[in-house]
Amino acid sequence: MKINKNLNKSETINEGGLRLSQSPSIKWLSFPYIIWMIGFIVLPLIVIVYYGLTGKENNFTLENIALITDSKNWKSLLLALRLSVISTLICLLLAYPLALILRKSKMNSSSFIVLIIILPMWMNFLLRTIAWQNILEKTGILNNILRFLHLPTLDIINTPAAIIIGMVYNFLPFMVLPIFNVLIKIDQNVINAARDLGANSFQTFLKIILPLSIPGVISGITMVFVPSLTTFVISTILGGSKVLLIGNVIEQQFRLGNWNAGSGLSLVLMVFVLLSMAIISKYDKESEGNSLW
Amino acid sequence: MVRKILERTYVYLIILFLYAPILILIALSFNRSKSRAKWGGFTLHWYRELFKNQDIMNALSTTLIIALLSALIATLIGTAASLAINSMKKTPRLIMMGITNIPMLNADIVTGISLMLLFVALKFTLGFTSVLLSHITFNIPYVILSVMPKLKQLNPNTFEAALDLGASKLYAFFKVILPDIFPGILSGFFLAFTMSLDDFVITHFTKGPDINTLSTKIYTEVRKGIKPEIYALSTIMFITVLLLLIFVNRKSAEKKAPATRL
Numbered sequence: 001m002k003i004n005k006n007l008n009k010s011e012t013i014n015e016g017g018l019r020l021s022q023s024p025s026i027k028w029l030s031f032p033y034i035i036w037m038i039g040f041i042v043l044p045l046i047v048i049v050y051y052g053l054t055g056k057e058n059n060f061t062l063e064n065i066a067l068i069t070d071s072k073n074w075k076s077l078l079l080a081l082r083l084s085v086i087s088t089l090i091c092l093l094l095a096y097p098l099a100l101i102l103r104k105s106k107m108n109s110s111s112f113i114v115l116i117i118i119l120p121m122w123m124n125f126l127l128r129t130i131a132w133q134n135i136l137e138k139t140g141i142l143n144n145i146l147r148f149l150h151l152p153t154l155d156i157i158n159t160p161a162a163i164i165i166g167m168v169y170n171f172l173p174f175m176v177l178p179i180f181n182v183l184i185k186i187d188q189n190v191i192n193a194a195r196d197l198g199a200n201s202f203q204t205f206l207k208i209i210l211p212l213s214i215p216g217v218i219s220g221i222t223m224v225f226v227p228s229l230t231t232f233v234i235s236t237i238l239g240g241s242k243v244l245l246i247g248n249v250i251e252q253q254f255r256l257g258n259w260n261a262g263s264g265l266s267l268v269l270m271v272f273v274l275l276s277m278a279i280i281s282k283y284d285k286e287s288e289g290n291s292l293w
Numbered sequence: 294m295v296r297k298i299l300e301r302t303y304v305y306l307i308i309l310f311l312y313a314p315i316l317i318l319i320a321l322s323f324n325r326s327k328s329r330a331k332w333g334g335f336t337l338h339w340y341r342e343l344f345k346n347q348d349i350m351n352a353l354s355t356t357l358i359i360a361l362l363s364a365l366i367a368t369l370i371g372t373a374a375s376l377a378i379n380s381m382k383k384t385p386r387l388i389m390m391g392i393t394n395i396p397m398l399n400a401d402i403v404t405g406i407s408l409m410l411l412f413v414a415l416k417f418t419l420g421f422t423s424v425l426l427s428h429i430t431f432n433i434p435y436v437i438l439s440v441m442p443k444l445k446q447l448n449p450n451t452f453e454a455a456l457d458l459g460a461s462k463l464y465a466f467f468k469v470i471l472p473d474i475f476p477g478i479l480s481g482f483f484l485a486f487t488m489s490l491d492d493f494v495i496t497h498f499t500k501g502p503d504i505n506t507l508s509t510k511i512y513t514e515v516r517k518g519i520k521p522e523i524y525a526l527s528t529i530m531f532i533t534v535l536l537l538l539i540f541v542n543r544k545s546a547e548k549k550a551p552a553t554r555l
Binding site for chain 1: 401
């Protein structure tokens, strides 16, 4: 309750806000961006819907979308769904405890972002994924360690398991960050109050920390699920040519010049993206997207 | 005590997980053997070769120019937009932020394809400019999301005070508001630069046949094997940024003790 009141208070301060805001001239500052949004965010989406719903002679058709029921495409969609759900769950299980520990250590959030998100990006994303080949392949680092320990070796390169590892590796930071961001905003007094009122640490977690962290968890899930579902790079590099995900199928269609078919399949993917956006906006009203970063 | 050790270990394991591939790539840049799978002894050969390789140097300069220009333009447009969005009423503000979230939440492959289809539909030749425009598009949201929180923290009274003391609006903006939100603008710029540098998917679809960034160049080599010079280049870039960040951290830690713990 108290938290809500505080939020409302800060809201009103902002609402009355800068006198800057009463001058009409400031509205013009958003003009370049509005034009940019219409031209490069909204318009492209209209174009892809147009391509997805038309055939070679610009006639209206649902053929391209129906391609998803083709057995090869359908299998690739199901596989992508399965792998992305698994990797999202693994990311959540790894990220939540990490975020809790980091919250306790009072780590400065900007240095944390730099450490886990920005710095690795200066090593190219494709190269970092290729390095996982070195770790996972038959004579790779992981198997050498296992052999040294006299344990049975693993044969995971070019299997769905390798792709899951690649997804978890690439998208884990995007799960940690939103959860960490909501956790550090939880008022320590609320937690102390729960403890004073006799809750043990498990109850405090279950009744206070977990419910308050749900918006971060939801953002995290979206930020991992969507890119995992739609990737074609990770499956190309770590799945050999044996494992096809829906992303690979779409990329193939565009490489072969079947733009209408590729767009139609993209529209199917967008259903999942839109669903995620809807869920996010339901939970993310207060922070207006800030919990993403 | 035991709990603390366990927690520490967990954090270090995750950091190892995130950085192990980077260590491998650094090691590969010193590998005498051309093959990724064999260690052939230590060498600096690839670092010397790197600067002679015109292809890689071209891709590097394209990458850096696009990253710099797209980050600069996105910072300008994004900062201006944030100022305006911050002063909007609730409904238009929510609409603006909703659309701003689209490029962040949408799948890269869909963003890339839809931009490519737009350029083709407008009979715009794919090349440097189309990649630049695409990068600006996905960079603006990062700038807005970095600047907005700083604007919300602003104390409106200081701006009012400046106006009351006779400053013009523009002067008050540069003297009062800008210094306060500058850290947000800077981190937005840095973030945008990094995102542009690391992007592959959107560049892949919007670049056309004539240009390559480092990412797309690496992708063409995935099957036939990466040239070791690329490992050398990535190592140089990574170490440079690492040193830069340590330096900046030191500086800001000196300014505001107690130092941030890492």
